[in-house]
Amino acid sequence: MSYASGGGAHAQSQGMVDHSIVGQITAAQNAARLRFRLTFVAVWIAIIVGIGVALAAANAWDWEFALESGPVIVLQGAGITVLISVASIVGATILAILGALGRISTNPILYAIASFYVSLIRGTPLIAQIYIIYFALPQLDIVIPAIPAGILALSLNYGAYMTEIFRAGIQAVPRGQREAAGALGMRQAHIMRRIVLPQAVRIVTPAIGNEFIAMLKDSALLSTISVHETLFLAQRLGRSSFEPITALLIAAIVYWILTIVFSIFQERLEKRMARSDR
Amino acid sequence: MTDEPLPDLGVRPATSTSGYARGSSLPSHIGDPIVKIEGLHKYFGSNHVLRGLDLEVRQREAVMIIGRSGSGKTTLLRCINFLEEPSAGTIEVDGVRLEADPLHSRSRAFQERVRQIRLRAGMLFQEFNLFPHMSVLGNCIEAPTRVLGLPQDKAVERAEYYLEVVGLGEKRDEYPSRLSGGQKQRVAIARALCMEPKVLLFDEPTSALDPELIGEVLRVMEDLAHAGTTMIVVTHEMHFAREAADRVVFMESGVVIEQGPPEQVLDNPKHAETTHFLRRFLDQ
Numbered sequence: 001m002s003y004a005s006g007g008g009a010h011a012q013s014q015g016m017v018d019h020s021i022v023g024q025i026t027a028a029q030n031a032a033r034l035r036f037r038l039t040f041v042a043v044w045i046a047i048i049v050g051i052g053v054a055l056a057a058a059n060a061w062d063w064e065f066a067l068e069s070g071p072v073i074v075l076q077g078a079g080i081t082v083l084i085s086v087a088s089i090v091g092a093t094i095l096a097i098l099g100a101l102g103r104i105s106t107n108p109i110l111y112a113i114a115s116f117y118v119s120l121i122r123g124t125p126l127i128a129q130i131y132i133i134y135f136a137l138p139q140l141d142i143v144i145p146a147i148p149a150g151i152l153a154l155s156l157n158y159g160a161y162m163t164e165i166f167r168a169g170i171q172a173v174p175r176g177q178r179e180a181a182g183a184l185g186m187r188q189a190h191i192m193r194r195i196v197l198p199q200a201v202r203i204v205t206p207a208i209g210n211e212f213i214a215m216l217k218d219s220a221l222l223s224t225i226s227v228h229e230t231l232f233l234a235q236r237l238g239r240s241s242f243e244p245i246t247a248l249l250i251a252a253i254v255y256w257i258l259t260i261v262f263s264i265f266q267e268r269l270e271k272r273m274a275r276s277d278r
Numbered sequence: 279m280t281d282e283p284l285p286d287l288g289v290r291p292a293t294s295t296s297g298y299a300r301g302s303s304l305p306s307h308i309g310d311p312i313v314k315i316e317g318l319h320k321y322f323g324s325n326h327v328l329r330g331l332d333l334e335v336r337q338r339e340a341v342m343i344i345g346r347s348g349s350g351k352t353t354l355l356r357c358i359n360f361l362e363e364p365s366a367g368t369i370e371v372d373g374v375r376l377e378a379d380p381l382h383s384r385s386r387a388f389q390e391r392v393r394q395i396r397l398r399a400g401m402l403f404q405e406f407n408l409f410p411h412m413s414v415l416g417n418c419i420e421a422p423t424r425v426l427g428l429p430q431d432k433a434v435e436r437a438e439y440y441l442e443v444v445g446l447g448e449k450r451d452e453y454p455s456r457l458s459g460g461q462k463q464r465v466a467i468a469r470a471l472c473m474e475p476k477v478l479l480f481d482e483p484t485s486a487l488d489p490e491l492i493g494e495v496l497r498v499m500e501d502l503a504h505a506g507t508t509m510i511v512v513t514h515e516m517h518f519a520r521e522a523a524d525r526v527v528f529m530e531s532g533v534v535i536e537q538g539p540p541e542q543v544l545d546n547p548k549h550a551e552t553t554h555f556l557r558r559f560l561d562q
């Protein structure tokens with residue numbers, strides 16, 4: 001790249017551009033890029049084949065089970081995993097916005113509540129939060145079915161972490177935006193809802209994407225409260241047909257593919273937002 | 279084009295001739311006082327920036343404020359609509375009078391009066407501060423619809439009218455990121471005009487602009503001034519002040535040192551500080 005522009009500048013300083021040189025350099029760069037990509041794909045395939053051969057040699061992978069139970073794990077389990085993650089990221093986002101508003105509030109009560117929430121949730125393990133909501137709340141006569149309980153736990157947990165993300169996002173909106181809105185006679189709530197939050201959401205969208213991908217994997221913890229998601233189904237089917245390893249491997253592959261798919265999706269979204277650049 | 283009465287941008291005869299700056303004769307288009315600033319003080323910590331400043335601005339008057347960096351020009355403008363909280367003094371805009379009360383300014387009643395002042399005093403910033411997530415039209419109708427309660431179609435008509443006034447009618451559906459600095463500032467002016475304020479406050483509206491874009495903004499402002507828009511402008515553009523100002527105000531260390539018609543203040547200043555400032559300014 002630098003070589004190409006250097007060559008161009010040199011040619012220009014002599015009052016002409018040697019187009020054939022520029023073309024050759026571009027072609028060479030394209031070839032180098034293609035070689036890089038092909039090598040990348042080859043290495044991945046080699047590693048995957050290597051692992052496959054090792055598993056086959058160890059008799060760890062059972063094709064019969066994989067073909068019979070695999071589709072159930074993929075279709076049903078992955079469906080529930082995605083459904084729970086989507087519902088939870090929505091819940092977490094709402095909680096995070098409320099939390100962030102509390103954390104920047106000058107009202108001491110709101111600030112205290114939001115701070116307590118963030119501190120408590122970030123200071124305790126997610127698995128403990130899941131157990132408390134599913135197993136301990138019924139002691140207080142609050143019974144929540146497994147899936148809503150799981151969504152609630154994930155929402156609460158991620159909402160606390162995302163509170164800080166949103167707080168930073170809100171504070172990243174330039175002060176002049178609030179001042180201009182205020183100077184137009186808008187009230188505080190209006191300024192927050194129509195001017196600051198929409199810009200803050202754009203700022204934190206990439207971070208929300210990361211949280212969502214992390215959540216896809218953390219949702220596996222809900223297998224411990226019998227939510228029929230990917231890992232739970234894999235464990236149950238694996239146990240009943242004495243193929244636990246194959247089942248776990250299928251589950252792992254499902255999570256892996258889901259994260260790859262959503263990473264690509266996120267990358268696209270970010271690029272599109274960067275392009276529209278509002 | 280619209281049945282809303284649009285503000286009179288044309289020159290109207292004066293309704294009063296009393297008490298114009300230091301008894302000099304009042305230009306015929308100038309009306310009654312509409313902005314009154316009395317005994318304005320502002321401290322930033324122990325930094326006493328505004329020191330008992332008095333200023334009156336009349337209807338259809340274009341007042342240009344000049345003064346060296348740090349003399350408190352921006353602070354004065356921001357105190358008028360309470361973007362900066364005055365430490366003491368009284369602000370009155372179009373009959374809405376508010377005495378500084380830093381200890382109780384968080385109260386709902388106080389904030390509501392601040393809002394009443396802001397509805398009457400439109401503000402233009404150095405950095406434009408357009409809302410980047412809204413189109414030009416969106417910027418212009420947000421406050422009219424949601425603050426003034428104007429119906430959507432009326433607000434759009436009004437926005438189109440003022441975008442035409444600033445020469446950007448064809449940009450209504452663009453987003454701010456696709457506009458030049460000069461266009462952004464003109465949209466900001468249209469956005470402020472859409473609220474039909476009684477006075478426009480400009481804080482160095484061209485100082486963030488590339489030199490070749492300054493002219494288009496100053497031209498719009500000059501048109502507004504000549505059409506009788508009341509405005510208070512902090513500026514370093516002396517040529518513009520000379521052309522468009524009814525009155526030039528020279529500030530120093532948080533007080534008004536000298537004021538009067540541009541030819542008087544700029545060409546025959548009475549005070550040594552003014553002379554000194556103008557000489558240093560012209561040397562640059």
Ligand SMILES: Nc1ncnc2c1ncn2[C@@H]1O[C@H](COP(=O)(O)OP(=O)(O)OP(=O)(O)O)[C@@H](O)[C@H]1O
Pocket residue numbers: 322325327345346347348349350351352353354
């Ligand atoms: N938010 C603030 N906090 C603390 N001090 C401030 C603040 N804003 C302004 N000041 C101080 O107040 C004084 C006057 O500042 P101001 O911005 O009003 O000057 P100005 O006349 O507008 O100058 P310039 O021509 O450079 O824009 C300066 O000493 C400045 O440091």
Ligand SMILES: [Mg+2]
Pocket residue numbers: 351352353482
């Ligand atoms: Mg300033």
